[in-house]
Amino acid sequence: MSTATPVVAGNHTRRRQFKFYNVLVILAMAFGSIAMGYSGSVIGVTLGQPSFVAYFDLETRANATSLISSMNGLFQAGAFFGALCISYVGDRFGRKMSITVPAMLVVISGALLAGSTHIAMFLTFRFFSGMGSFWLLGAIPVWMTEIVPAKNRGLLVDIHSCALLLGYAFASWMGYAFFFVKSPHAWRGPLALQCVPALIVLSAMKWLPESPRYLIMTGRYEEARRVLGRLHEREEAGIEFNQIEAQFRLDNSQPHNWMSLLTKKTYRKRALYAVGLACGIQFTGVLVINNYSAIIYGGLGFSGSTILIYSAGYNTLAFGCGFIAIWIIDHFARNRLVGFGTAVVTTCLVVEAALVANFPVGPNQNNNALRAAAAMTYLYVAFAQLFLDGTQYVYFAELFPAHLRNKGMTIGMATISLMNIMWLQSAPSAFKNIGWKFYLCFIIPAYTFAIICWVFYPNTKGLALEEIAAIFGDEVQSDIYSPPPQQTSQGKDSDSCSLTVAPAEHNEKV
Numbered sequence: 395m396s397t398a399t400p401v402v403a404g405n406h407t408r409r410r411q412f413k414f415y416n417v418l419v420i421l422a423m424a425f426g427s428i429a430m431g432y433s434g435s436v437i438g439v440t441l442g443q444p445s446f447v448a449y450f451d452l453e454t455r456a457n458a459t460s461l462i463s464s465m466n467g468l469f470q471a472g473a474f475f476g477a478l479c480i481s482y483v484g485d486r487f488g489r490k491m492s493i494t495v496p497a498m499l500v501v502i503s504g505a506l507l508a509g510s511t512h513i514a515m516f517l518t519f520r521f522f523s524g525m526g527s528f529w530l531l532g533a534i535p536v537w538m539t540e541i542v543p544a545k546n547r548g549l550l551v552d553i554h555s556c557a558l559l560l561g562y563a564f565a566s567w568m569g570y571a572f573f574f575v576k577s578p579h580a581w582r583g584p585l586a587l588q589c590v591p592a593l594i595v596l597s598a599m600k601w602l603p604e605s606p607r608y609l610i611m612t613g614r615y616e617e618a619r620r621v622l623g624r625l626h627e628r629e630e631a632g633i634e635f636n637q638i639e640a641q642f643r644l645d646n647s648q649p650h651n652w653m654s655l656l657t658k659k660t661y662r663k664r665a666l667y668a669v670g671l672a673c674g675i676q677f678t679g680v681l682v683i684n685n686y687s688a689i690i691y692g693g694l695g696f697s698g699s700t701i702l703i704y705s706a707g708y709n710t711l712a713f714g715c716g717f718i719a720i721w722i723i724d725h726f727a728r729n730r731l732v733g734f735g736t737a738v739v740t741t742c743l744v745v746e747a748a749l750v751a752n753f754p755v756g757p758n759q760n761n762n763a764l765r766a767a768a769a770m771t772y773l774y775v776a777f778a779q780l781f782l783d784g785t786q787y788v789y790f791a792e793l794f795p796a797h798l799r800n801k802g803m804t805i806g807m808a809t810i811s812l813m814n815i816m817w818l819q820s821a822p823s824a825f826k827n828i829g830w831k832f833y834l835c836f837i838i839p840a841y842t843f844a845i846i847c848w849v850f851y852p853n854t855k856g857l858a859l860e861e862i863a864a865i866f867g868d869e870v871q872s873d874i875y876s877p878p879p880q881q882t883s884q885g886k887d888s889d890s891c892s893l894t895v896a897p898a899e900h901n902e903k904v
Contacts, residue, residue, distance in 0.1 A: 416625040420538055420550050422598045424557035426493055429500050429592035430530040431561020433523050435684060435709065436584055437465055439569025442688035442702050446581035450513050459822050461513060465520050466818035470811045472524030477807035479525075480532045484800035489540065489605040492533040492800070493595070499526030500592040508586035523588075524811075531558075532790075532807035536799055539791035540605040543626050543634065544858040548723035548788050552716075555784030559709070559716040561591065562684070566706035573699050606635070607796040607859075610642050637858060642796065648868075650797040655805075660866045664793045667851060668802055671732070672809035674843030675786055678739050679836040680778050681814050682821050683771060684709075689825050690771065694764045695755040704768060711772055715779035722780065728789050728855050733848030735781025740840040742774040747833035792854040795863055 440446050441462065452458045476496060484492035503523040510516040535554045542550040568584040575583070603625070609618035618638070622631040649658060655665045683690060687705040696704060723731065746767055753763035786806075794802030824832040852865045 413625060413627065416542060417550070419541070419602050419625075420553050422602060423493070423534060423537065423595060424553050425591045425598070426497055426530050426534050426595040427554045427557035428561040428564070429497065429588065429595065430527045430534075431558035432565045432591060433500055433504060433527045433561075433588040434469075434531075434558075435562040436565040436569070436588055437469065437520075438684060438687050439566055439584060439702060439705060440581055441465075442569060442705065443573060443581040443584075445575075445578050449578060449581065450516070459826060461517075463819050463822050464517055466821075467815055468517055468521045469524035469527075470815040470818055472521035472526075473528030473531075473811035473814070474808055476525035476527070476529035477532055477804050477811055479529050480536070480807060481800040481804040484533060484536060484608075485611075489533065489537040489608050490599060490602065493530065493537060494599055496526040496529035496533065497592045497596050497599075499523075500530065501589045501596070504585060504588040504592070507588075508582045526592075528807055528811055531787075532803040533800075535787040535791050536803050537605055539788070539859070540607040540796070540799070541603065541621075541625055543630055544856060544861075546724065547792075548785075548855065549720055551788045551791070552720045552723050552784035554787055555779075556713070556716040556720055559713040559779060559783070562709040563706070563713040566702070566709040570699065570702040570706045573702050607638055607642075607799075610638050611646075611796060615639065634858070638796070641863070645795050645797050645863075648797075652801065655798070655801065660863075660868045661798065663866055664798075664802060665805055667793055668790055668806045669809050670843070670846065671786060671789060671851075672806050673813055674736060674840065674847060675732070675782055676810060676813040676817065677836050677839040677843060678736060678778065678782070679743060679817070679833070679840075680739070680775075680782070682817050683774065686818075686821050686825065687771075689822065691768060693755065693825060693829070694750070694767055695759060695761070696768070708772060708775055712775045712779045715776045716784060719780050719784050723785055723788065724855060726855070727853035728785060728792070729847050729851035729853050731781050731785050732789065732851070733844045733846075735777060735785070736840055736844035736847065738777045739774055739782065740837055740844065742770055742777060743833055743840075744837055746770040746774065747830045747837075750830035750833075789854065792857075792859065792862055795868070796859065 447453055450461075452461065455461065476499075479495070480492060483495060499522055503519045503526060506519045507516060507523060510519065535551055538551045538554055539547060565584060565588070568587055572580045572583045603621045604617075606618040606621045606625075609615070609621065619631075619635050622635050625631070626634060648654075649661075655661045687708055688701050691701045691704045749763055749767040749770065753760045753767070755764065790803055790806040791799060821832070824835075854862050854865065857865075
């Protein structure tokens with residue numbers, strides 16, 4: 395039976411475009427983000443557990459440093475393979491399935507990590523934990539990006555990052571709590587708890603909607619229309635349905651395999667932006683400081699539960715700043731936010747390195763200077779979460795059109811995991827042998843990226859996903875593109891963006 399998509403000729407409202415249901419499903423899916431944050435950071439507090447160190451003889455083993463490196467290296471190796479799955483499963487079986495499978499991996503690997511009886515078993519399931527965690531890290535913001543309206547995309551998708559940080563903080567406080575449990579198996583508790591948020595999101599998955607963009611890509615037009623109608627205000631849902639459908643017809647005539655990301659200039663530009671974004675933010679050393687906080691605070695002269703309380707405070711501050719970032723992200727150009735944030739956090743790293751270099755730990759140590767160095771890590775994470783962490787996931791998803799979005803997120807997440815393999819594998823030996831000089835490896839590349847991002851990266855804030863193609867020089871369905879609102883003569887944003895969508899014909903079998 396042939397049906398005609400109704401003509402929608404109107405304006406994108408500058409008022410709220412989403413319904414409460416849209417926020418509700420985002421919050422439900424955020425439990426997957428919490429699962430990733432918890433499983434990704436729990437190793438930091440686990441390494442600070444005396445029961446863990448004693449159980450695996452990490453104080454006396456000759457290869458203890460290499461084993462600690464392998465715990466993070468194998469996690470990131472698994473992360474690389476998890477990132478590769480984002481595209482294949484997400485495009486072939488749906489965005490929801492691309493979240494369900496890694497959530498199951500997190501549950502299984504978390505249970506077996508907590509039950510590990512040998513170091514080889516622990517290392518093996520660190521690989522699978524990394525695979526599930528990073529798969530979630532990339533798949534969830536793709537789904538979120540595709541179900542939220544353009545005007546509020548940054549605010550709603552940044553909930554992913556905020557939930558990640560809640561997972562980090564939860565892991566830190568559980569590590570601190572279990573530090574006082576007098577049992578040789580106390581370290582197992584925090585590891586087992588990573589299963590809980592993943593089980594919650596698996597339980598909710600039946601009631602969460604599929605991405606309307608994926609539904610249109612697979613010809614399920616009426617289902618996509620119903621999903622949009624439940625998520626967005628009525629008029630906005632109609633405009634967006636036609637916008638997505640019109641652009642998909644155009645995109646579907648374009649190459650959309652992996653090779654096209656190299657052979658087509660506009661796609662290649664997107665891929666290079668994604669790789670640069672991933673490398674640039676990792677050059678700030680953010681995951682090194684998070685994962686090896688126990689080593690860093692130990693190197694500043696702290697010990698025992700004090701290390702864990704500092705780590706817990708670090709991650710709690712990160713969550714608080716991540717929550718504030720939700721309300722910031724849609725008020726500044728994406729490239730300026732990332733460029734400025736990279737420069738600021740790198741400056742914090744410079745001050746940290748200077749303090750550690752000039753005030754070493756020893757019999758005559760300057761305790762005030764060492765506490766200032768610890769405080770500098772807090773400033774570092776505050777700025778990193780305000781400007782960088784959440785913005786990068788939104789930015790990755792916005793850079794690519796719907797038919798390449800999973801491939802683009804795969805590129806971004808795979809690049810992050812490869813960078814982290816390099817940094818996390820080398821960090822324990824580097825901190826042990828060269829100390830503060832390790833920070834110098836981050837500083838010049840990070841400052842360079844800050845300038846490049848500020849000057850050359852595009853601003854995608856406020857544009858519908860289908861409109862972003864015009865920034866890169868791709869062909870856009872002529873009747874769906876409208877530029878971002880300009881300042882009026884009164885100095886305020888105009889109230890709407892003009893948009894007219896032509897009627898489109900498509901056939902459906904019923």
